[in-house]
Amino acid sequence: MIIVMENGASDAQIEGVVKKIKEFGLDANVSRGTERTVIGAIGDERKLDQEMIDALPGVENSMHIVKPYKIVAREWHKENTVIDIKGVPLGGKQIQIIAGPCSVETQDQMEQSAKFVKAAGCRLMRGGAFKPRTSPYAFQGKGVEGLDLFRKAADAQGLPIVTELMDVRMLDTFLEYKVDVIQIGTRNMQNFDLLKEVGKISTPVILKRGMSATISEWLMAAEYIAAGGNHNIIFCERGIRTYETYYRNVLDVTAIPVLKKETHLPVIVDPSHAGGKAWMVPALSRAAIAAGADGLLVEMHPKPCEAWCDADQALDPNELKQLMGELAGIAQVIGRSI
Ligand code: PEP
Ligand code: MN
Numbered sequence: 088m089i090i091v092m093e094n095g096a097s098d099a100q101i102e103g104v105v106k107k108i109k110e111f112g113l114d115a116n117v118s119r120g121t122e123r124t125v126i127g128a129i130g131d132e133r134k135l136d137q138e139m140i141d142a143l144p145g146v147e148n149s150m151h152i153v154k155p156y157k158i159v160a161r162e163w164h165k166e167n168t169v170i171d172i173k174g175v176p177l178g179g180k181q182i183q184i185i186a187g188p189c190s191v192e193t194q195d196q197m198e199q200s201a202k203f204v205k206a207a208g209c210r211l212m213r214g215g216a217f218k219p220r221t222s223p224y225a226f227q228g229k230g231v232e233g234l235d236l237f238r239k240a241a242d243a244q245g246l247p248i249v250t251e252l253m254d255v256r257m258l259d260t261f262l263e264y265k266v267d268v269i270q271i272g273t274r275n276m277q278n279f280d281l282l283k284e285v286g287k288i289s290t291p292v293i294l295k296r297g298m299s300a301t302i303s304e305w306l307m308a309a310e311y312i313a314a315g316g317n318h319n320i321i322f323c324e325r326g327i328r329t330y331e332t333y334y335r336n337v338l339d340v341t342a343i344p345v346l347k348k349e350t351h352l353p354v355i356v357d358p359s360h361a362g363g364k365a366w367m368v369p370a371l372s373r374a375a376i377a378a379g380a381d382g383l384l385v386e387m388h389p390k391p392c393e394a395w396c397d398a399d400q401a402l403d404p405n406e407l408k409q410l411m412g413e414l415a416g417i418a419q420v421i422g423r424s425i
Contacts, residue, residue, distance in 0.1 A: 088128040088135050090149040096124060100145025107143060111135055123147075133157070154349075156306045158313035159320065164351040170291050170319050173247040173267050175210045177291075177321060178353030182418050182425050183382035185249050185268075185355070186407055187213035188389075189397035190226065191233035197240035199389040203404035205244040208411050208425070211268070212237075212246040213384055217253045218396060219274050226395050231257075234264040249293060249384070255284045266290065270384075273298045273325055273360075276308050286315020293384070295323045295357070298336065302345055309352065322346055322354045323384055324375075326361030335363025335400070338371050343378040354379075359386035359400045368402055369410050376417045385410075 090104055104126050105115040113130030128135055132151060140149045154160055169179040177183045186209045188200050197214065204212045216233025218226065229236065234250065241248045247267035252258060253275060261269060268291045275281055276297035285292050292312055296305050309320050324343065326336025338361035346354045358371035372383055388394040388401035402410065415425045 088132040088137075088140070088149055088151050090126040090128065090140055091147045092124040092126065092145050093147045094122055096145035100143070101126065104140070104143055104146060107140070108135070154306075155303070156310040158318060159306055159309045159350045159352055161349060161351045166351060168318070168351045168353065170321060170353060172211060172291055175247060177211075177355075178381050180423050182376060182380075182414065182423055183211055183355075184209045184385060184411060184414065184425065185211040185213050185382060186385045186387045186402075187249075188215075188394060189359075189386050189401065190215045190218050190395055191229050191237050191250075192395050194236050194240065196389060197236050198243065200387065201240040201244040201246055203387065203389060203407065205246060207387075207404070207408045209407075210246065211249055212241045212244075213249045213270075213386070215251050215270075215396075217251055217257065219251070219253055219272050220396075231260055234260065234266070238264050252281070252285070255281050258284055258288075262288065262290070268293055268321070270323075271295060276300055276305065279308075279311055282308060282311035283315055286312040286317045289317055289319060291319035291321060292317065293321045293323050293355070295325050296327065296339075296342070298326070298328045300327075302342060302349070306346075306349060309350070318352075320352050321382075322350065322352060323357055324354070324361075324380075325357035325384075334361075334367065336361050338362065338374070340374050340378050343375065343380050347379050353381040355382040355384055356380045357384040359384075359397070359402075363400050365391060365400055365402050365406065368400065369406070369413065372410055373413060373417055376414050377421065379421075383414075 108115040108128045111134045116127040118125045170177045186204045191214045218228035249268040251270040270293045273295045329337045356375035358368045386401045387407045391401040418425045
């Protein structure tokens with residue numbers, strides 16, 4: 088960290104800053120210029136809180152030199168991390184399309200969904216048993232029964248399952264049902280207690296971007312999980328809130344190359360919650376893969392108009408199949424496969 092002192096800062100004020108730096112176990116290098124004194128803090132500067140330093144008498148401003156995130160940063164881990172999801176690699180050359188309904192509804196709906204997901208060539212399946220709904224009167228998900236329906240339907244097709252964990256009290260149940268990938272939704276990206284708990288296990292976690300989260304906040308949220316010991320983290324861009332009302336959210340395609348630069352962990356995209364309409368999903372999916380996403384999380388329902396949740400944005404089975412074909416073409420052009 089570099090600390091710039093005010094013009095005319097006294098020796099006592101400079102000493103005060105040096106003392107504070109040393110209290111945190113770091114060394115200080117004082118450089119006296121003609122107008123300003125600059126102090127360099129040497130050591131693990133993540134221990135120093137910028138607000139605390141800025142509040143010291145005589146300090147004009149301070150800046151961190153290293154990034155606040157460490158385990159998730161590409162700076163310290165140059166190679167792409169490939170996460171093994173029951174034998175399915177995510178983050179490598181092969182792109183993974185995770186498809187399935189917004190929510191688990193019935194055994195028949197899940198069985199049909201699983202068949203269509205498999206037939207389209209996808210290797211992983213999504214489906215929500217616990218749904219974060221804006222209205223408390225809307226369908227809240229099937230809960231534990233939904234996990235059971237999902238597990239059975241997906242197992243019959245040999246598909247690992249991706250499902251959202253909203254409440255830390257359900258974690259043991261998720262482990263009992265051997266959920267293959269735990270999804271942390273946009274509304275929980277900064278639920279730090281939840282992040283800490285999934286950090287203690289080794290199940291891969293899809294961390295969706297908070298709908299108004301900055302890249303840095305998102306990376307720090309992932310760092311919470313990583314700091315607990317779970318390094319199996321997958322970032323998922325799902326659209327952010329802006330002034331635009333034509334579509335549900337704005338898919339931030341820019342975030343894909345930026346995250347691929349900042350982190351070694353896989354980055355996937357949810358085009359369904361971004362656009363909010365099924366007709367937008369193919370275009371957004373193509374853009375995401377072309378921009379370097381390692382996979383997609385797509386909503387598909389056997390009969391979209393009968394879906395209990397997010398009916399408007401679900402692809403039908405044929406649309407999913409067609410999309411897979413289009414994405415295979417893009418993957419080939421950029422030296423990847425589907
Ligand atoms: C979902 O994927 O089912 C979901 C609720 O997504 P998000 O958290 O991105 O809104
Ligand atoms: Mn949904």
